[in-house]
Amino acid sequence: MAAKKKTAGKKGAGKMAKNAARKSAAVVKKAVAKKPAAKKAAKRNVAATVVKPTAMAAPVPRPPAATARPPTEQAQVAVAYNFTPNRIQDWRGIPGSTLEQRDLGLDAATRGLMTARHVRAQGALAKLAWRRPALDFHYVYCVKGWMRFADDKGGSVTLRPGDGANLPPSFPRGEIEVSSDFEMMELTAPLGRAAPSKKRTDRFAVDYDRPEAYISGDGPRAFMAYRDAGATAATGRRVNINIVRLNSASDESTGWHYHTLSCQFVFVLRGWSKVIVEGNSEVTLRAGDAMTIPFGVKHDVPGFSGDFAVLELNMPADYTTIATEAPAAA
Numbered sequence: 001m002a003a004k005k006k007t008a009g010k011k012g013a014g015k016m017a018k019n020a021a022r023k024s025a026a027v028v029k030k031a032v033a034k035k036p037a038a039k040k041a042a043k044r045n046v047a048a049t050v051v052k053p054t055a056m057a058a059p060v061p062r063p064p065a066a067t068a069r070p071p072t073e074q075a076q077v078a079v080a081y082n083f084t085p086n087r088i089q090d091w092r093g094i095p096g097s098t099l100e101q102r103d104l105g106l107d108a109a110t111r112g113l114m115t116a117r118h119v120r121a122q123g124a125l126a127k128l129a130w131r132r133p134a135l136d137f138h139y140v141y142c143v144k145g146w147m148r149f150a151d152d153k154g155g156s157v158t159l160r161p162g163d164g165a166n167l168p169p170s171f172p173r174g175e176i177e178v179s180s181d182f183e184m185m186e187l188t189a190p191l192g193r194a195a196p197s198k199k200r201t202d203r204f205a206v207d208y209d210r211p212e213a214y215i216s217g218d219g220p221r222a223f224m225a226y227r228d229a230g231a232t233a234a235t236g237r238r239v240n241i242n243i244v245r246l247n248s249a250s251d252e253s254t255g256w257h258y259h260t261l262s263c264q265f266v267f268v269l270r271g272w273s274k275v276i277v278e279g280n281s282e283v284t285l286r287a288g289d290a291m292t293i294p295f296g297v298k299h300d301v302p303g304f305s306g307d308f309a310v311l312e313l314n315m316p317a318d319y320t321t322i323a324t325e326a327p328a329a330a
């Protein structure tokens with residue numbers, strides 16, 4: 001009996017030890033489960049703190065060293081914001097092709113570090129040579145119709161509305177075929193302006209518009225869903241490109257804030273949003289409109305349409321979004 005009791009005691013102690021081990025494993029699991037989210041938040045560097053105004057004008061903070069831009073990009077971006085509305089009179093024919101284009105202001109905003117253009121067919125199916133100059137970075141996004149071109153493995157790729165592709169510097173310059181209603185948004189960077197980075201993948205990758213690619217809150221705003229277009233790895237974190245859309249129709253707004261970015265570029269894909277930039281009156285951005293906002297410039301986005309979707313380019317990929325008080329004049 002005594003021996004039985006002893007055994008039972010051992011079993012009880014064993015059970016307690018097991019329970020304790022299970023509990024501590026659960027705690028470890030919880031911590032491990034939390035780690036990626038914490039890591040993600042740290043990666044995005046989303047600051048929830050409100051910067052209180054002081055009596056003296058506070059200097060605009062510089063980005064932390066970890067988010068520093070390549071040396072060639074330190075002081076070369078514009079200081080004023082730029083709004084490029086989608087106007088008929090800004091379209092120009094592209095010499096030697098049946099396409100036309102309009103400049104979206106990124107070239108001026110970054111002093112030639114990057115360009116953004118809106119390209120479209122002029123009502124006819126077109127097959128043309130893709131005369132790509134030597135580029136450091138090239139991303140295309142199909143807005144309307146379709147485009148077809150040879151990939152780097154002898155196959156062919158067709159991009160439809162919402163699809164994008166990263167074309168590395170080594171990508172073959174073959175033929176491109178586009179539908180008569182074709183429209184695309186094209187982001188490029190010339191060679192020789194970015195510091196070399198061993199982290200670049202420089203791989204050809206198609207970024208298809210799949211519902212599962214949109215991750216709710218995977219960016220500064222919890223009420224938005226973000227689709228990473230794959231430029232972060234391709235460029236060694238020089239830029240990142242997101243396709244961003246509202247989770248659902250709501251009366252959300254961003255509140256006044258600024259970003260520690262050299263430059264943020266947005267191109268509205270669908271719907272509209274209202275934007276107020278410090279010192280300027282409110283503008284409404286609609287499909288086809290573009291805007292660039294330089295480092296530290298305060299702005300607010302007080303309203304969106306329920307179907308709002310935008311392509312955003314952030315330079316560099318890692319930055320902080322800082323909530324702030326409304327400017328005195330706003």
Ligand SMILES: [Fe+2]
Pocket residue numbers: 257258259299
């Ligand atoms: Fe913003």
